[in-house]
Amino acid sequence: MQLKLMHSVRHHHLFEFCKLVFLKKSFKINEAELAAKVLISSDLRGIDSHGVARLSGYLRLINEGRVNPKPNIKIKKEMLSTCTLDGDAGLGLVVGPKAMEIAIEKAKITGSGQVSVMNSNHFGIAAYHALLATEQNLIGCSMTNASPLVAPTFGKEAMLGTNPICYAFPSKNEPIVVDMATSAAANGKLQIAQRSDKEIPSGWAQDSHGNDSKNPHILKDNGQLLPLGSSRNLGSHKGYGLAASVDIFSGVLSGANFGPWVPPFVSFKEPLKNPPGKGIGHFFGAFSIQGFCEEKDYFSNIDLWTKRFKQTKAINPENPVLIPGEPEHKTFQKRSIEGIPLNQKVLEDLLNIADQSNISAKDFF
Amino acid sequence: MQLKLMHSVRHHHLFEFCKLVFLKKSFKINEAELAAKVLISSDLRGIDSHGVARLSGYLRLINEGRVNPKPNIKIKKEMLSTCTLDGDAGLGLVVGPKAMEIAIEKAKITGSGQVSVMNSNHFGIAAYHALLATEQNLIGCSMTNASPLVAPTFGKEAMLGTNPICYAFPSKNEPIVVDMATSAAANGKLQIAQRSDKEIPSGWAQDSHGNDSKNPHILKDNGQLLPLGSSRNLGSHKGYGLAASVDIFSGVLSGANFGPWVPPFVSFKEPLKNPPGKGIGHFFGAFSIQGFCEEKDYFSNIDLWTKRFKQTKAINPENPVLIPGEPEHKTFQKRSIEGIPLNQKVLEDLLNIADQSNISAKDFF
Numbered sequence: 079m080q081l082k083l084m085h086s087v088r089h090h091h092l093f094e095f096c097k098l099v100f101l102k103k104s105f106k107i108n109e110a111e112l113a114a115k116v117l118i119s120s121d122l123r124g125i126d127s128h129g130v131a132r133l134s135g136y137l138r139l140i141n142e143g144r145v146n147p148k149p150n151i152k153i154k155k156e157m158l159s160t161c162t163l164d165g166d167a168g169l170g171l172v173v174g175p176k177a178m179e180i181a182i183e184k185a186k187i188t189g190s191g192q193v194s195v196m197n198s199n200h201f202g203i204a205a206y207h208a209l210l211a212t213e214q215n216l217i218g219c220s221m222t223n224a225s226p227l228v229a230p231t232f233g234k235e236a237m238l239g240t241n242p243i244c245y246a247f248p249s250k251n252e253p254i255v256v257d258m259a260t261s262a263a264a265n266g267k268l269q270i271a272q273r274s275d276k277e278i279p280s281g282w283a284q285d286s287h288g289n290d291s292k293n294p295h296i297l298k299d300n301g302q303l304l305p306l307g308s309s310r311n312l313g314s315h316k317g318y319g320l321a322a323s324v325d326i327f328s329g330v331l332s333g334a335n336f337g338p339w340v341p342p343f344v345s346f347k348e349p350l351k352n353p354p355g356k357g358i359g360h361f362f363g364a365f366s367i368q369g370f371c372e373e374k375d376y377f378s379n380i381d382l383w384t385k386r387f388k389q390t391k392a393i394n395p396e397n398p399v400l401i402p403g404e405p406e407h408k409t410f411q412k413r414s415i416e417g418i419p420l421n422q423k424v425l426e427d428l429l430n431i432a433d434q435s436n437i438s439a440k441d442f443f
Numbered sequence: 444m445q446l447k448l449m450h451s452v453r454h455h456h457l458f459e460f461c462k463l464v465f466l467k468k469s470f471k472i473n474e475a476e477l478a479a480k481v482l483i484s485s486d487l488r489g490i491d492s493h494g495v496a497r498l499s500g501y502l503r504l505i506n507e508g509r510v511n512p513k514p515n516i517k518i519k520k521e522m523l524s525t526c527t528l529d530g531d532a533g534l535g536l537v538v539g540p541k542a543m544e545i546a547i548e549k550a551k552i553t554g555s556g557q558v559s560v561m562n563s564n565h566f567g568i569a570a571y572h573a574l575l576a577t578e579q580n581l582i583g584c585s586m587t588n589a590s591p592l593v594a595p596t597f598g599k600e601a602m603l604g605t606n607p608i609c610y611a612f613p614s615k616n617e618p619i620v621v622d623m624a625t626s627a628a629a630n631g632k633l634q635i636a637q638r639s640d641k642e643i644p645s646g647w648a649q650d651s652h653g654n655d656s657k658n659p660h661i662l663k664d665n666g667q668l669l670p671l672g673s674s675r676n677l678g679s680h681k682g683y684g685l686a687a688s689v690d691i692f693s694g695v696l697s698g699a700n701f702g703p704w705v706p707p708f709v710s711f712k713e714p715l716k717n718p719p720g721k722g723i724g725h726f727f728g729a730f731s732i733q734g735f736c737e738e739k740d741y742f743s744n745i746d747l748w749t750k751r752f753k754q755t756k757a758i759n760p761e762n763p764v765l766i767p768g769e770p771e772h773k774t775f776q777k778r779s780i781e782g783i784p785l786n787q788k789v790l791e792d793l794l795n796i797a798d799q800s801n802i803s804a805k806d807f808f
Binding site: 154155156157158159160161162187188189190192194217229230231232233234235237245247254256258259260262263279281282287288306307308311312313315316317318319320322323325326327329330331332333336337338354355365366367368369370371372375376379380382383386387390391392393394397398399400402 | 555594610653747757
């Protein structure tokens with residue numbers, strides 16, 4: 079098989095490949111499908127950093143026993159509209175969607191459902207989970223804490239993850255999706271700059287002394303990412319506050335780890351000894367439209383909202399104001415038809431995985 | 444009475460004064476007390492822009508019939524853990540706490556309560572409402588849309604308010620409170636710069652063409668505030684996405700106005716004709732700790748969280764990392780004892796109000 083710089087693969091081929099890989103790691107069939115689906119959804123939406131590019135990382139965590147391929151996921155504490163789930167060290171790609179389904183069921187019964195999760199692992203893109211709600215005409219919310227990379231305002235120590243928040247709102251057409259790291263830039267953006275050794279903008283990261291840094295490799299030198307807002311003057315305490323809120327909802331409330339104790343995603347970094355909780359934590363919310371208003375009123379309002387925001391006077395008419403989630407939705411439509419482009423590094427990674435798993439790569443790529 | 448540059452007034456005197464003013468505007472007694480309490484809480488926390496400095500603005504809206512002093516607040520739509528409240532054009536200072544009380548009641552029964560509000564007005568500081576939950580050991584969340592001042596990323600038109608979000612987490616000691624406008628800077632910060640004609644930092648506002656502006660008066664010249672993140676490079680699309688989410692939860696879902704239709708707070712600006720909804724909108728959430736975990740586990744975790752974050756390595760040891768809400772809590776403690784300092788402009792405003800309301804100012808100040 080000849081490697082090209084960008085090799086395009088049909089999404090259902092990539093799905094079948096990932097599913098088979100997870101099956102070989104002794105996942106149950108429906109959980110292998112779920113994990114594969116979450117990964118591919120990220121590539122389809124153009125969030126390449128969170129898709130199949132991470133498969134090898136997940137496998138390393140499974141191989142080292144830090145991820146349980148056959149988790150016994152169960153409810154730890156529950157009330158009518160809430161609960162906490164124990165993910166039993168399963169992959170967040172599997173635990174997350176199950177938690178969201180419970181939130182949705184609770185929302186159908188009581189109007190809203192709020193589920194915190196402990197003892198989980200990386201859950202892929204936040205949007206996948208929140209979009210499970212919009213598929214059934216509910217509003218969805220998802221967040222997760224993550225291993226520490228971000229310094230609080232005035233600090234020079236990584237205390238918080240990039241702790242993303244996603245809100246997804248259903249609409250007659252495409253949903254409105256806000257899916258954002260609470261840091262100024264996601265770590266994936268730094269990784270892209272690292273590959274080409276390109277300077278990063280001022281305001282993304284600082285060095286170990288707390289000075290602004292344009293070095294894309296600065297995190298390896300004890301630097302940290304900056305919270306959304308970048309500097310105190312421009313509101314970095316707000317990004318810090320948001321990341322802290324995500325950490326408390328996901329970690330403190332659920333019994334997962336929080337702050338600097340959240341275990342690292344990369345297998346070459348060891349988790350801290352004697353952590354206060356188990357695994358990483360997530361938080362999910364589902365809101366039934368009917369718990370608040372008539373569905374027809376909501377859908378006509380959200381339609382008007384979208385139309386009016388698309389008409390916002392643009393600074394440059396060739397660069398119009400976008401509806402949150404619009405670029406990802408366009409990429410999703412394009413890649414659903416044209417396939418998912420894989421860069422050479424990711425393709426080599428997948429071929430290695432195929433080799434190690436005794437899977438015939440040419441059946442898929 | 445001689446005017447000093449900073450005149451300090453005991454908070455309960457200020458409370459009694461505001462209460463009497465609202466009573467003279469034919470508020471019911473418990474609602475006059477509530478409105479006064481919300482205002483004073485803002486001054487006590489050091490958020491001077493949202494306290495008694497706004498009293499004259501509220502009164503003008505009442506005088507012009509845009510705020511109903513005797514609202515008949517009622518539930519419009521309800522499920523077990525959710526509802527929408529119709530504020531009947533009442534003051535948000537009155538409608539907000541009532542909505543939060545309902546969210547708390549629902550959380551006690553089902554684990555969480557989520558309440559959207561339509562047909563309301565300005566609700567003061569977001570933190571007041573969220574803190575009602577922490578007083579009863581619940582997590583509180585509050586948000587509101589507001590009249591348009593902020594341009595979406597790539598836009599040069601005010602489409603969103605500064606749409607604040609507050610999360611308040613109970614703790615054995617002081618609660619952790621994240622209370623933030625979703626713009627890079629709150630409008631109050633521009634107003635302070637306007638008084639002294641001082642340049643504002645780059646990244647707070649833009650002129651009518653979408654160019655960054657340091658002119659503190661630029662909003663009067665068709666300029667706009669920038670979303671948190673300030674520029675596309677530093678994540679302004681995230682601030683825009685957050686403000687949009689607040690707008691949809693508060694306005695679209697409740698049946699209030701949204702986007703550019705949210706009515707202005709200042710009485711000299713007319714609301715737009717034929718708006719899609721009624722008044723402004725809020726959204727409140729309450730989360731019972733017991734819906735997720737044992738209270739003792741939560742309180743020991745949040746204590747550890749706070750201690751560990753206070754120990755974050757600081758860039759400058761004289762400027763330590765703060766816990767969200769810590770500065771406001773310190774101001775609250777100080778002003779509770781020493782009184783609330785009023786600047787000359789605000790004091791003159793209050794004396795005018797006293798005159799017009801036939802209240803003897805010297806009984807209070």
